[in-house]
Amino acid sequence: MTQDATARPYLPDPSTAPELFDGLLTRRATAYVIDVILMSFLVLVLVISLVGAILGFFTFGLAWVSLVFAVPAAIILYYAATLGSPRRATVGMQMMDIVLTPTRGQPLDGWMAILHALVFWITIWISWPVTLLFALFTPRRQMIHDFIMGTLMVRRSPMMRHWQRQRMYEQDAYHGGE
Template sequence: MNDTQNARPALPDPSTAPELFEGLLTRRVTAYVIDLVIMGAIVVGLSIVGLIAGFLTFGLAWVALAIVVPAAIVIYYAATLGSSRRATIGMQMMDIVLTPTRGYPLDGWMAFLHAALFWLTFWISWPVSLLFALFTPRRQMIHDLVMGTMMVRRSPMIRHWQAARSGAYSSSY
């Protein structure tokens, strides 16, 4: 074992910590719907501003909307998933959090790549992505496995990591 594995507690297992994964797929789908509503409001707001600005700029602002709207969605994901909360607003409401599994930090770029891969795999075949999660022990979707992340419930996760740390420290003495 290397130092990174010793310093980091083992990933939670659904058989030993089922509370971390209880109702996870339902929570993820609900969080996704909440985030779609939020992003829809952002798009509507930007579209109204762009419509008005388009008349004032003789149509130039309408062209800019093709860049501004996708950029706003990317910024939403990077700012929320890349924050210290590691969750979008919908995820926070559903008490779930994005957790790295490979020891890499979850920064803005990782959050951006996670969101981009999510939209790509979800856009291509959302039923396959959801079915895939039914057959993985930690309820990970395709983009989670590729990016080295997983979703867990936040409140039980905090208790889990505290217990893992106290167990790791007490067994090392």
């Protein structure tokens, strides 16, 4: 599955492909809760680890200062490793059968995933009600950070079928012109 603009000349429309957006907001919210639990577990393991807890006692608390940098680093690595992977989904998103799709033709790599997560956390931190309400009134259920970053969240299994149909349609159109 390629991510270039020629393979996807248009974005899926909820009126022609409603299965891509069915229950999307509920799935996103559930995936968010799963991801927060997983990230909390990762941070907890980091804090309780020998480096974080025991070394802090030996250095009279000085090593605990490093946790200010280590905790965000663990969260950033989580997003880069999951959202920036070829699956383009965090563990929670994979469990909820949703995937992040770029809309502007640029590839979705680790840096784009980190930026997407950073903009998400900033918009949620500044005004979470507006961010959530925004998704209720957009046809593709995009949130503010999706618009800013040029991404679209869709259900993965129907999306695969949608792009396969699109590819077959393009191949038929190409071969039909000969």
